[in-house]
Amino acid sequence: xxxxxxxxxxxxxxxxxxxxxxxxxxxxxxxxxxxxxxxxxxxxxxxxxxxxxxxxxxxxxxxxxxxxxxxxxxxxxxxxxxxxxxxxxxxxxxxxxxxxxxxxxxxxxxxxxxxxxxxxxxxxxxxxxxxxxxxxxxxxxxxxxxxxxxxxxxxxxxxxxxxxxxxxxxxxxxxxxxxxxxxxxxxxxxxxxxxxxxxxxxxxxxxxxxxxxxxxxxxxxxxxxxxxxxxxxxxxxxxxxxxxxxxxxxxxxxxxxxxxxxxxxxxxxxxxxxxxxxxxxxxxxxxxxxxxxxxxxxxxxxxxxxxxxxxxxxxxxxxxxxxx
Ligand SMILES: [Zn+2]
Numbered sequence: 123x124x125x126x127x128x129x130x131x132x133x134x135x136x137x138x139x140x141x142x143x144x145x146x147x148x149x150x151x152x153x154x155x156x157x158x159x160x161x162x163x164x165x166x167x168x169x170x171x172x173x174x175x176x177x178x179x180x181x182x183x184x185x186x187x188x189x190x191x192x193x194x195x196x197x198x199x200x201x202x203x204x205x206x207x208x209x210x211x212x213x214x215x216x217x218x219x220x221x222x223x224x225x226x227x228x229x230x231x232x233x234x235x236x237x238x239x240x241x242x243x244x245x246x247x248x249x250x251x252x253x254x255x256x257x258x259x260x261x262x263x264x265x266x267x268x269x270x271x272x273x274x275x276x277x278x279x280x281x282x283x284x285x286x287x288x289x290x291x292x293x294x295x296x297x298x299x300x301x302x303x304x305x306x307x308x309x310x311x312x313x314x315x316x317x318x319x320x321x322x323x324x325x326x327x328x329x330x331x332x333x334x335x336x337x338x339x340x341x342x343x344x345x346x347x348x349x350x351x352x353x354x355x356x357x358x359x360x361x362x363x364x365x366x367x368x369x370x371x372x373x374x375x376x377x378x379x380x381x382x383x384x385x386x387x388x389x390x391x392x393x394x395x396x397x398x399x400x401x402x403x404x405x406x407x408x409x410x411x412x413x414x415x416x417x418x419x420x421x422x423x424x425x426x427x428x429x430x431x432x433x434x435x436x437x438x439x440x441x442x443x444x445x446x
Contacts, residue, residue, distance in 0.1 A: 141364060141422045144331050144402055146208045154205035159216045161201040162320060166194030166224025170316075174231025181286075187225055187312040191319025194220035198320060199327035203339065210328040217324030221317035229309075233276045281305035331402040331423075333394035340402055343390040346429075347436040349443075350377045352385030352407045357419050360387075360405075364432075373435035377443040385409050388416070389436070391429055401429040 169190045173181070198217045207213055237260065244256040251259070261271035268278040284299040285308055300308045331340040350356060356375045363371035376387055388406040393399070400423040409415040424432075 141424050142400075144421065144423050146210050146329050147332070147334055148209045148211075149334070150206045150208050151212055154202065154207035155212070155216065157205050158198050158201040158207060158213065158324065159219065162194045162198035162217055162220025162324065163223055165197035166190055166220040166316070166320065167227040168224075169193035170224035170227035171231045174228040174235075177228070177232055178235065183308075183312070184315065186228070187316040188319055190224040190228065190316040191221045192323070193320075194224050194316070195320035195323025198324035202324055202327040203330075206332070206337065206339070207328050208332050210325045213324040213328035214321045218317045218321035221320030222313055224320075225313045225316035229277065230273065233273050236276055277306075277309075285309070331392060333397060333399055335399060336394055336396040338394060338396055340392040341395045343392040343402070343404055346389040346391050346403075346433055347376065347440065348386055348388040348408070349440060350375075350387045351380040351383050352387050352410075353380070357387070357405070357407070361420065369428075369431045369435040370439070372432065373439035374442075376436060377439040379443060384411055387419075393426065398426060400424060401426050403429065 173186045173190065177186075195217055198213065198220055201207075202213050237257075240260050241253065241256040244259055245251055245253075248256075261275070264275035264279065265271045268275050268282065270278055281302055284301040285305040286299045332338070333340060356378050359375035359378075360372045363369075363375055376389070385407050388408050389403065390406070391401045391403045393401045402421065402423055404421045405419045406416050407419050
């Protein structure tokens with residue numbers, strides 16, 4: 123994550139603009155923890171359980187765990203927003219837990235299906251046996267075969283039989299198979315994927331700009347200007363010009379002519395809808411070929427009057443660049 127290098131430095135009275143980094147306050151914890159956690163957990167478990175049901179016909183390595191993470195992460199992010207949680211580290215931990223539990227639910231559902239199928243088999247073989255007797259017999263056989271009864275015994279059995287990374291049907295025997303320790307490593311990696319995706323989504327939401335004075339999130343970032351070369355070199359020129367308060371220089375760097383532009387800059391800004399506090403600026407690089415892939419170059423806070431100066435200069439620089 124690169125934040126504007128100029129942002130960390132206060133330029134004070136030297137005529138420079140005061141570009142600062144937005145840092146989440148860490149507030150909003152106590153009331154938000156429970157709803158963020160419950161939402162992340164419930165949606166993570168629902169998606170995980172659904173995948174556990176579907177897994178008898180279809181199971182996709184990486185994709186299925188990532189979907190659990192997306193479900194848990196989206197739910198956590200929605201609650202982070204609603205309950206105004208500005209503690210990214212806390213949001214990250216909660217999202218991680220939701221994704222991890224959701225992934226485990228996937229295996230628990232598969233385990234329950236395995237268990238009920240085998241209990242039915244026992245009861246057919248011994249018509250007099252009760253559910254409890256058949257259940258006890260299953261655990262006894264599991265313990266005898268792999269050393270542990272219950273859920274752990276089931277996982278151990280599945281690991282010994284081998285886990286295929288891609289399964290699209292009962293008879294599908296193609297694809298790589300992981301056996302023993304490799305199967306446990308595969309499951310560990312999948313659990314980390316589900317947890318990391320959910321954690322990243324919750325973390326990113328809690329880092330969005332928030333006005334502590336008005337107790338409200340900033341509005342949506344609106345486009346300020348786009349165009350130029352989108353190059354690292356011009357980006358550096360632009361930020362060092364801004365650092366010393368040279369708005370026109372920054373705008374010229376933004377719209378500097380290039381022979382074969384493969385990318386362009388996109389500057390957007392968000393503000394608090396209730397007060398005249400700082401504007402939160404975001405500079406992106408947008409690839410102009412193939413997909414319009416967007417990557418963040420920098421974010422910073424600046425006063426609204428500084429932003430309107432910059433906007434004016436960008437307007438002049440753009441018409442100047444078009445006039446050439
Ligand atoms: Zn405000």
